[in-house]
Amino acid sequence: xxxxxxxxxxxxxxxxxxxxxxxxxxxxxxxxxxxxxxxxxxxxxxxxxxxxxxxxxxxxxxxxxxxxxxxxxxxxxxxxxxxxxxxxxxxxxxxxxxxxxxxxxxxxxxxxxxxxxxxxxx
Amino acid sequence: xxxxxxxxxxxxxxxxxxxxxxxxxxxxxxxxxxxxxxxxxxxxxxxxxxxxxxxxxxxxxxxxxxxxxxxxxxxxxxxxxxxxxxxxxxxxxxxxxxxxxxxxxxxxxxxxxxxxxxxxxx
DNA sequence: TTTGATATACGAAAACTATCGTAGATATTT
DNA sequence: AAATATCTACGATAGTTTTCGTATATCAAA
Numbered sequence: 361x362x363x364x365x366x367x368x369x370x371x372x373x374x375x376x377x378x379x380x381x382x383x384x385x386x387x388x389x390x391x392x393x394x395x396x397x398x399x400x401x402x403x404x405x406x407x408x409x410x411x412x413x414x415x416x417x418x419x420x421x422x423x424x425x426x427x428x429x430x431x432x433x434x435x436x437x438x439x440x441x442x443x444x445x446x447x448x449x450x451x452x453x454x455x456x457x458x459x460x461x462x463x464x465x466x467x468x469x470x471x472x473x474x475x476x477x478x479x480x481x482x
Numbered sequence: 483x484x485x486x487x488x489x490x491x492x493x494x495x496x497x498x499x500x501x502x503x504x505x506x507x508x509x510x511x512x513x514x515x516x517x518x519x520x521x522x523x524x525x526x527x528x529x530x531x532x533x534x535x536x537x538x539x540x541x542x543x544x545x546x547x548x549x550x551x552x553x554x555x556x557x558x559x560x561x562x563x564x565x566x567x568x569x570x571x572x573x574x575x576x577x578x579x580x581x582x583x584x585x586x587x588x589x590x591x592x593x594x595x596x597x598x599x600x601x602x603x604x
Numbered sequence: 605t606t607t608g609a610t611a612t613a614c615g616a617a618a619a620c621t622a623t624c625g626t627a628g629a630t631a632t633t634t
Numbered sequence: 635a636a637a638t639a640t641c642t643a644c645g646a647t648a649g650t651t652t653t654c655g656t657a658t659a660t661c662a663a664a
Contacts, residue, residue: 366621370568384641401623403642408621422630422641436569436580443561444581446492447554453591456578457598458558459566469575470602476579477599480592488651506611523653525612530651544611544660 363430364438369409371395372402373435376415376428383423485552486560491531493517494524495557498537498550505545 365373375390376382388402406426409415418425440455448455460470487495497512498504510524528548531537540547562577570577582592 367568368622374568374571397622398624399640400625400642400644404624404644405622407643419642424642432569433580436565436577439565439569440577440581443558443565446489446496447558447561451591452581453594455558455562455581456591456595458555459562459574459577459581460598462559462562467602469573469578470599472575473578473595474599476582477592477596480589490652519652520654521610522612522655526614526654527652529613541612546612 363412363414365409365414365430365435368405369414370435372405372409373414373428373430373432376426377432381425381427383425385423387426485534485536485556487531487536487552487557490527491536492557494527494531495536495550495552495554498548499554503547503549505547507545509548 371391372387375387379386384399384403384406387406388399391397391402406415410417410426414428414430415426416429417427444450444452444455448458460473493513494509497509501508506521506525506528509528510521513519513524528537532539532548536550536552537548538551539549566572566574566577570580582595
């Protein structure tokens with residue numbers, strides 16, 4: 361089974377992750393802010409995600425409620441693994457440095473990272 | 483013009499980046515180690531990449547030689563931008579911390595990152 | 605110079621993804 | 635209860651990406 365979400369599926373997962381549990385309409389209205397596709401498009405995608413096992417749903421009510429079966433962390437890890445191997449030659453530090461360089465992390469972000477790195481000191 | 487390489491195109495670019503200049507056969511043999519697709523598949527993909535302007539080629543000899551027209555750094559940045567916005571809620575530090583956490587960066591890598599971060603002190 | 609290996613070109617099929625329209629069920633409003 | 639709104643199901647289409655077969659050219663070896 362292929363657990364790797366497509367681009368559109370990720371957009372949907374984002375909404376579900378944020379809200380915890382969503383109807384198709386919830387997701388659709390959120391997506392409609394930045395994108396314009398019909399309601400049935402979102403519905404169909406979510407049905408496919410259900411077939412794939414990316415989400416589960418409660419069909420008790422007329423309007424079904426969806427929950428994610430893949431965590432944001434899993435998706436993050438999958439995305440990282442992929443780009444580290446395809447464009448960063450397997451080097452995590454290359455990725456980190458490139459990320460910090462171009463994205464001009466804020467002072468808070470830099471501090472968060474420094475804090476994190478302290479655990480490696482002894 | 484769409485400069486964003488597809489998944490397969492990235493696999494090919496990887497080989498070209500590593501070797502600097504490649505014939506279709508060079509790329510194909512490298513890919514064949516991990517994947518099995520026919521020679522003409524690789525050829526076709528590289529021809530499409532040429533049409534798209536992702537690579538240039540020298541057709542003097544019978545066997546054409548391809549060079550990348552997009553740098554590894556550009557591709558890295560594109561890949562980072564995408565995943566930061568789709569799975570990391572726009573947070574670079576989330577990405578960095580997740581990357582360091584799971585990938586168990588080596589001491590050298592950690593040191594490289596610490597060095598890099600020093601530039602933000604003053 | 606004929607044969608065999610290796611190239612490119614390129615159309616077309618296959619696979620995957622995204623989009624939509626329509627049908628029919630269920631709920632809500634008047 | 636009839637009309638209206640909202641939901642799911644699902645087939646069909648369109649778009650993109652990947653794969654491959656076949657034709658044809660070029661080179662090297664017998």
